[in-house]
Amino acid sequence: MSINLSQIEAFCAIVDSGSVSEAARVLDCNRTKLSMAIKALEKDLNTELFVRTGNNVSLSETGKAIYKDCENLLVTSARIRQTCAQVSGDFATELYIAHDDSLPDTLWRDLSIQLNQQFPAITLNMLLASSGDLADIVEKKQVDFAFGVDFERVDDPRLTYQPLGKIRMMSVCRSDHKLSKLPRVSDEVLREAMQVSLAYLNLRDNPELQPFSLKYIGFSSFEFMLKTILSEGAWGVLPEPLIRHYLRAQELAVIKHTYGLTQEDYCMFTSAGMSEHPAMTWLADRISDYLFDF
CATH class of the missing domain: 3.40.190.10 (Periplasmic binding protein-like II)
Structure with missing residues (x-):
């Protein structure tokens, strides 16, 4: 039995995307070719990797058991190719x-x-x-x-x-905002204030990026968040390199809350x-x- 890497790639793509049609789009091939690759892999392995219900597919127990190893195979293959490219001096231009x-x-x-x-x-x-x-x-x-x-x-x-390196993330508001006047900001008070937060397209749930307040607006950039904080009286968590000037000019103030200062990589x-x-x-x-x- 020989393992075909293109078949492994097809298997992982279907698992990652959740459907044959989406995997075909990601791999830029037609659904028939992708389905044939999976059937050939199942024949080589003498087992079913997916449970098929109408147009839906889900991993079988065997599929679940081998998925991580299949991922690692693709990673190893990419590493081998990259190493060979490096040795030959073939870097992207x-x-x-x-x-x-x-x-x-x-x-x-x-x-x-x-x-x-x-x-x-x-x-x-x-x-x-x-x-x-x-x-x-x-x-x-x-x-x-x-x-x-x-x-x-x-x-x-x-x-x-x-x-x-490390970068400090700071919860800030405009210096004349009512939050900046409080010696201590509770969770309840902060949740009631309008927040600007970071919006993203990534489908993975990320608790670190979930808004804290009940009322919020999401932006894809820190710069948009900063402008809204300065103009609309909202609060948000911003990186120190972007706002140091505003802090020194006392246009922004750090909110005195446990959420106020954190460090990220x-x-x-x-x-x-x-x-x-x-x-x-x-x-x-x-x-x-x-x-x-x-």
Whole structure:
């Protein structure tokens, strides 16, 4: 019996997406080809991997038992291919890099210019994304690398999280907001105040990103949250590098609540098995230095 990696990929794609049609869309192939791959795999393994009910499929007990090993097979295969590419010096000359806006725009602009000067042969595509979506878009290979606050903390064999430093997250409101005048803000009072929170497309539930207040508006960027806090009198949790100027100018105040100050890891996200691109090693070092000095 030989295991065909394309069949394993088809199996994992159906499990991850929840349906044959969605898996076919993700893998960019037709449903018939995907169904045939699963049937061939089940024949090779002499077992049924899915329980089929009409158009719905769910994992059989055997499917559940082998899913994690199948995932690891794909990760190992990707690692082998990447290692071979690294040894042969075959690095990508076009990179897609996503980042959130927890660090100032001026920093990313300066780093992009320096990166282009350091690696002139590489074409860079810099994309802004919500912090909550960074892991997901790397996992789906929509981008090559991503940088931002790590709210996920999930054990996913398909992803590598490289912490580059700590970043303080601060619950803030406008300095003339009633919350800023209280010596101590209770959970009840905070829940009644309008909050701006981080919105994201990732389908995984993430308690770290769930709004605290009963009334809230979700935005995909910290910058939009900041502008709404300043203009509409809401409160929200923002990264210190983005708001230090406003705190010093006393336009914003930190809310005196247990939710007020937390620390999160600022990470580089990559697909498991992908060796660091020299340009990304350079970029990660510069960001790490910035966070250390901040």
